[in-house]
Amino acid sequence: MDHPDAFSYSPLNPEAVEIRLLTILPDRNEKSSVKCTLQTVSLNNAPEFEALSYVWGSVTEKVGITLDDIPFQVTTNLEAALKCLRHARKKRFIWIDFICIDQNNLKEKNTQLPLMGRIYKDATAVVAWLGPITSNTEQTMAMIKRRESSLAGLFHDVRLAVRPWSQKARRDDIGSILDAVQGFLDIVSAPYWGRIWTFQEYYLPAKLPVCMVGRVPFTLPALVDLGLHFAEILRPFMDDLDKVAPRAGDAADIENHRKLQGRLKEATQRLTQSNPMQDFAHDIAASRKGLASFAEVLDLTVQRQCFNPLDRFYALYSMVDGVQNKYPVDYEYTADEVAMQITLWILIYEGIDFVFNLFHFYDEPHGNVAGYRSPSWVPNYRDATSRTSFRFKDLDKSLQDWEQEQKEQMTNLSVLLGKYVLRFWARRVGTTRVVFKFPSETAEIARQVLHAVKEPPAEWGNGVDEANMAERLIWAFLAHGSMQQMFPVNDILNALEELSSSEGPSDSALSSAVGKLLLRDLPLLAGRTVFQLADCTTGGFGVGIGNIQDGDLLILSGKMTNPIALRDSGFRDIDTDSDVVHYRMVGNAFVEGIAEDQKDLPTPLVGELKGAKFEEFLIW
Incomplete structure (x- = not known):
């Protein structure tokens, strides 16, 4: 992800809590190349700004924008987001990690990344950009807008009532709903929801982030509500398929009807059997309620991905107070060393030994902690018992009550320094x-x-x-x-x-x-x-x-x-x-x-x- 030599970042002052803010310059032509400027501000006295939450996309596929009148390379996904965020007549002030942090400066990353929690909390708004709009997601957005607006829903119902009744018209209506179902499934399975950094970016803002596909904004509760009601929306069409029966002897019409039946059946199965909203809605709801420990955060995010294994932990530091003060971000550590630090935090500072029930252990010694293999008591934080192959039942409450009598021993956890025992x-x-x-x-x-x-x-x-x-x-x-x-x-x-x-x-x-x-x-x-x-x-x-x-x-x-x-x-x-x-x-x-x-x-x-x-x- 090298930036061109033509652009040079000015240094930031960590003691002054300085960050850079991006200004997206306006343009009425949606296809024009993106032009931006960069300015340095202190978070202690920053102007109002937004923050973008998104996924980088492939770092090998890049396209040029202009930054302070100098060519600058960004990922194709970010360039698409910038065009969708750009206003026609006014500037837009926004923080975007790929541009606002010098990604080639390890020392700067070690001081800027710990500020991300504060950045997303201080932003006046957070935009969760999920990717370009498609014909399917456009239908999904239309259904959301109709459900949010009773007037829009009324106009839609009137349009259908006066529309000439025909098999083709009814099939078109069914087809548009099925397109919306596919668009919905595309949104809830978007890469955005599977990345580790987007978890804290979506969780931390005081106000619910505004989601966007392309240029169209929507709220996540509206999407969840639509997903939970798709089955009942489809049911009348499943019951009335005979009203769109194909014309006898018309091979093309018969084939179109067969395809429609197949799409309806597949959509119904995907919505009822796999229930794509179940895990999705649970994770989002849990993340917004607040999490008590780093162990719970790691468990909830175990399926999320990251390019750098250190981000498995660093991307979540802002979720729990104190951890990054005790173990500062340092990308010169190995992932095994940071995993040991996190385990010590959970055991000693949070007093949560049930972390050993949340995650599996490695089959064999591994890693390299200060020249030694990783201790066996450092769990495999990529393999949670709750999300992979076996889910334990909870311990009976009577046993938990009994354990309160042994509090002094439960919290007596320490490490023999230098021996990792x-x-x-x-x-x-x-x-x-x-x-x-x-x-x-x-x-x-x-x-x-x-x-x-x-x-x-x-x-x-x-x-x-x-x-x-x-x-x-x-x-x-x-x-x-x-x-x-x-x-x-x-x-x-x-x-x-x-x-x-x-x-x-x-x-x-x-x-x-x-x-x-x-x-x-x-x-x-x-x-x-x-x-x-x-x-x-x-x-x-x-x-x-x-x-x-x-x-x-x-x-x-x-x-x-x-x-x-x-x-x-x-x-x-x-x-x-x-x-x-x-x-x-x-x-x-x-x-x-x-x-x-x-x-x-x-x-x-x-x-x-x-x-x-x-x-x-x-x-x-």
Whole structure:
């Protein structure tokens, strides 16, 4: 993203909190080349300005604009945004990162990027530009405007009422609605919503940002409302397809009708089955409500992308007060070093050890922290348990209330400086005795579940309460879904039998509600480890994520919702007691008896844990 040598930035004074503001000069000709000027101001005494939130697009494809009468290269996506933002008769004052920050000056980036939170908060308005308008998104915008304006909706209804009734006219109406559906799907899947930097840019402004496609503004609540009502908008057309039946013997008309039927069916399926608004609306709503910890911010943004791995953290610094003061932005660090800093912040300054339940761990040592491999207690912040392959149920509230009695130990987290060893307080749950690992094929997973359920309860041994073992095993294996609450266990077992058939699943199994959910949930068990609890008087069993092996130690700290697995690293500190074990964190575990509903009385396992004491574990 090199800028031409012809343009030279004047230095900024960090102590004066200086930034640069861009002025987009007006032009009545929408196709004219963009001309801008740049000025330096202090955020302590800045004029009113807007801020642009957008995605750069490809940094290898650039086009020229004029900046202070000097040629300047920007990405094609930014150039398109500038043309849409440009007024015909008045100047527009706006902050845009690509131009206002010297992207080739690492020292300047280290001081300017921490100011972005304040920039987006101080801006009089933030514009979220989602990309150029298309024929489909134009139809979507028209539907939004009609829904926002009762008068526009009335004129539209009158136009339809007086319009000559014909099959072609009705098909055109259906086609325009289907175009709007596609435009809606294009907007909610736009690259803007998948980038890491746009998260804080959309969240931080006091006023809701104004969204734009091309030159057309709209509000996100209006888009969400339209998306939630598309199914009912389409339903009458699905019911009245016979009114647009093709003319007999007209091959072209028959083909057009067939295509229309296909589009209607596809649109209905995409809106009801995949429900594109569900995750989209949840993330946006959650981001606007406020987030209590950096761990929650990282979890909510785990699917967002960035070019520089350091931006996985730096792009979110403004979301949580204090973190960038403790660990300033420095692009000379490695991503592993910053990940360790963030983990220390979460553990020590936020006191949130359930971060170990939010993210998976690396299978093998990795990274290079000050010349050493990264500590095992630094999670893989690109792999969240809530967004990838397994979702744990929440710990019962009775256990959380009990943990308040141990507050002094829950917060006693520290690091042995220079050795990257975490001193971690938790209770022992037990050690693992691996029973089997789930295969990768869905039919084989179904057979493995049935085999486990059909085993005599005594086979699970080790003091496990043998009552209702079939139900308990099914519940544990499918704990990442809601099937246990939706269907009787016998219905699940019958569907498993059909799915595991050597001749392949029957049509009834594939089409039944329980069969469809099993086909969705069973693949998530692939590679998971089923274990029994040893060294635990009440016994127990569970499912592990990660490379769980025989003899791994499960521990549960004060605020965790599920145990984590530790393994003897083999390291012994020759400077101290050589018998002290140093562990590695290797995975998360669902343990039946801890995560289940405790009802009026705690389960035997929870009862045993309540009587156990906290211990200090050394983890590196």
